[in-house]
Amino acid sequence: MSDDRAWDSTRRGTLPGVSYLDSELGRVADLSSSQVASALQLGTGGTVYDLDSGRWPGMPLFAGHPAFQVLRYRTAHGQDLAGDMDEWRGRNDVHMGFTTELMSGTMHTGTHLDALCHTTCGDDNEWFGGFTSDAELTDFGPRRAEASSIAPIITRGVLADMTRSHGGQPLPAGHVIGWDEFSAVLEASGTTIREGDAVLVNTGYLQIWTQDPSVVSRHKGAGIGIDVADRLADLGVVLVGSDTETVEADPSPDPVNPHPVHIRLMIEQGIHLLELAWLGDLARDGVTEFLFICLPLRVRGATGSMVRPVAIV
Template sequence: MTSTPFPEASGDLRHVGPAGHQSPAEVLAALRLPEQGRVFSLALPRYTGMPLFGSHPPFQVTMYRTPAGLRGDGVEPWGPHNEVNLQYMAENVSGTAHSGAHVDALAHMTIGEDDHWYGGGNARQHLGDRGPTVGDGSKLPPFIRRGVLLDVPGYLGVDALSSHQPVNADQLQAVAGHQGVTVGRGDVVLIRTGYLGAWPDTERMARHTTAGPDLSAARWLLAQGVVATGSDTETYEVQPAPDPGSPANPQPVHTLLLIEHGIYLFEGIYLEELAAEHIHEFLFVALPLKIKGTTGSMLDPIAIV
């Protein structure tokens, strides 16, 4: 059966990447993976003041309506006939789409003098005051895929990788072999560094910040045919880049995967429970919010075994 895009692709596969190609047979194959019916959450709670990548705006939850506020403002949503004092609460949630567990949209990262991104989008033609119009969050496909966890610290016998520790292609291949799993075409590969094992202790987290895949690891993932990959860190790739090239590129992995090949990147994915139970293969489900103009989507992804 030939692969067909999801309806959200709007007929132009350049704007959704390889993850937009998934046949009904491939979806059904992924759904047949679970054998136990156990569900693991791959996200941690978001909260006001939560740790975030340094340049992002803060995540905040503020109340917009409360019972006391409604009374004080003299607001009667249901009119004057309310002898039981029925009230309600509603909040504003503000913050970047890149708060906590999330996926980068194709328009998240740009490069070059024209600030272009995957699929032919560029800032001059496809960026307005309400965000990108090509490759934005509203074009993100659903992810119903075989998931593979590669537990690097578990393989190395440590709780977590050290700050700025790179993970290379040979290590990923060795971890996969040690775990007895293969990485195949269409998979979502999640790489554990152990960073979120210290959540939300920012001092402990700082000892393990920005470890992750280097450029060789990214090339290995491409060769296996993955459609997305993610990690438990805020940057996915190791920072600072040990192989920035010339001219220097501070994020060569994002460039290779997201900008050049449309491979989606997940960040802030909680992998501690899967690792503790030595679960390395599962049904991965993540359903992005379709919000026009966003450069990604917060997620509450799950693994089902």
């Protein structure tokens, strides 16, 4: 763990009654001040790429997550009819009103980070840091390695545009990206991976995400294989992301392990995963290196966080 960490969990305003252990924070908490300062130099051109794919009622979601919905909650007209704004009674000659909403769904909606508690393994349902369901899963969510423990992420970002090896087209369904293919794309673009990087993998999936299901089915599930995960972990990356629901190939090429990359990166290495990131604009413009900023929401007990990451060049 670096003595020059850019982020210190004890230096911020904390949630009531919450303190964090180093063992639950993962690699993003180890980013150094010098790594952050170096990454900031990549954004001096001032061009901002929005990497958020957005959220809307009825949007596609990975199986097992509840549907996303936005419902009207209060309106100015409704307040007039109800007459229940007692604090304004007799003091609202300007007829001020407001509109609010009730939102339901999962933090794994649209572009999001997986918290390190999200993936478990073994009979005791263990996640990163050696925490288990029996010991740490409460009625209000996990107590350790949950979303509020994720550090703000400001680092060098690298794009591996895998459509380059497929004629610029979205990868075929279930395609497993191996290290040879992955490294060839990086080499062709003159890109190297450094310790502390956030590595984003473009498969082209989001370009056809909302099209006819018959089109989507021809490209769904492409992702990295375990050899890529191993090499990225060895290179010291702090985050791996993609434009798909799972980052890794799905269905898994391992007949007895449905998500080997999640287990390797999240549980064993403390590397966060970013899913459903909008990478098409970076790929279109040939951007492979950038300042990457991703700020998770501090929702205690959540297993992930909706995010709006940006790339700046």
